Amino acid sequence: MTMVRISDDALALACGADDVAAAFAAAGCTVERVSSWGMHWLEPLAEIAGMGFGPLGPGDVAAVLAGTSTKAVGKIADHPFIARQQRFTFARAGKTRPLSLDDFAASGGWAGLTKARAIGPEATIAEVTASGLRGRGGAGFPAGIKWTTVARARGARKYIVCNADEGDSATFADRMVMEGDPFMLIEGMAIAGLAVGAGKGYVYIRSEYPHAIAKMQAAVEACAPIIAPFDVEIRVGAGAYVCGEETSLLNSLEGKRGEVRAKPPLPALEGLFGMPTVVNNVLTLAAVPWIMAQGGAAYAAVGFGRSKGTMPIQIAGNVKHGGLFEVGFGITLGELVNEIGGGTASGRPVRAVQVGGPLGAFHPPADFHLPFDYEAFAAADGLIGHAGLTVFDDSADMSKLARFAMAFCAAESCGKCTPCRIGSTRGVELIDRIRERSGRAADKVEALPQMHNARKGARSLDEEVTLLEDLCETMKFGSLCALGGFTPYPVLSALKHWPQDFGVGIPQADAAE
Amino acid sequence: MESLDDIIAAHAGREGPLLPILHDVQARFGEVSEHAIRAIANALNLTRAEVHGVVSFYHDFHEVADPRPVLKLCRSEACQARGVEALAAGLPDDGRVKVETIYCLGLCSVGPNAMAAGKVHARLDGAKLNALLESLA
Structure with a gap:
């Protein structure tokens, strides 16, 4: 009987993998649902004895089995897209069944945790520090230093919080880890717990990822005895992008509005429920089992x-x-x-x-x-x-994308700090005026006779652009967190590299035609 | 059917129980009503204002139920790069299906994407999106 392997990752499902799997089953094949290789343009991708076929529809199944399919892509492991990679975190991608403890153990699973248990907390942190692993959520803070801080902090209890609120557009690696290799992430959390002396871990997953939530929930239940006494609980976000910011995420876990906290105190010292807390991204924690099993030096040998x-x-x-x-x-x-x-x-x-x-x-x-x-x-x-x-x-249209960046910030701002809450809305208005070249006359207050220093006339395009740069400067340095602080990056880069999209450098008369 | 009290009781022993309770209430009743807010506040020893503040902060919670089926269409950058804005402009405005904007389903290489009734849909074009809307309405 022919063995066919097809992913059951959300992306494969969205592309119709279930229908393809059903068609193979109806044709008498044994279908195994595995994680995704990550070659998304080929999904749904079927693997038969190492050979790949994709993207398939149910109608392609007969030709694949007859050996006449035009959608054959050759041996998957030799595909240039796969062969050029160095897969540490995604070593199992496409190869194992996500919720099979047997597959996980047979492919080196739990080796990292076993090693950490053998060498103890201090040596574990030393290994992670030696690896040079930096936080993969965006800030790039060295994981070893964060763990050391939490390990040395005093608290009645400590927590490991996995930030799985992957809200950024164009990112899906966290989702693929949770849906494709959930035990690896849990193993990473258990190692972190052992290293810093935390007994409890939370995974905060965004509600837009129902498949990841289901897989992680099932995985946590399946491996509870293996990671004991460490305990992992899955928590679900509620549609707030800003909860990907670590302090906002902690507030959300505590059952509060997802508003950002001022730092200090650092979450490492006063985090979840005021206790010392490691907050790491999915990819950071998922990299840890490999580092423990292969050694920090092996990890640090790769990179730039x-x-x-x-x-x-x-x-x-x-x-x-x-x-x-x-x-x-x-x-x-x-x-x-x-x-x-x-x-x-x-x-x-x-x-x-x-x-x-x-x-x-x-x-x-x-x-x-x-x-x-x-x-x-x-x-x-x-x-x-x-x-x-x-x-x-x-x-x-780059000025439109710059406007979207401001509009997105306005929609998702938690409202705690003024540069982000008000600045983003003013930014949308300002970019609209620049795009439409509508200018802005003096408003009622500015027009009052006692407002001697207020300008009475309309601003020129150059003045509006200067004002936008000024606003971005205020947001960048005045916001509490990366939402308001980094929104200027897309806006200013669009303005810098594509000024013509904002009408800058185009004579006013021409643009008005 | 689970009652409001059952839901609250089920989560009472957890750390930070408010969001899990609100998720279950929203899923069970389609809304987090004023009545529910007061009952939850009472049970968790919070003020009504605190619970209202949380309910109104998160996009997933609604104080008034909308009986229509919902289609969540991703309008973030990656889907914009793959043409979602043209699709959004062509949506029928008959109101039979509530079309919500969301930012990112994590399927950013195969957009435009949407989620409806817990299922995700990728590589949408005008015809696929219309068929999806018809299947929901």
């Missing part, structure tokens, strides 16, 4: 500069070959977009690539030489964030 190890990069948007590409830091943006991503899906030239989600900068093709590295992107007025790439073709 101060960015050690691998990064699961998510290639998305208008791109031909989108998906998950895990590789050591240092690969260039151009390689990712053109060679691996294959350029745009629409076949038109690439105009911009937004790196790091809604709060990341837009980069023009002139930036394609940039190596994927926290410091290199910071130097180019950008950020890596959660390593999501959104590719746009030349039909993109």
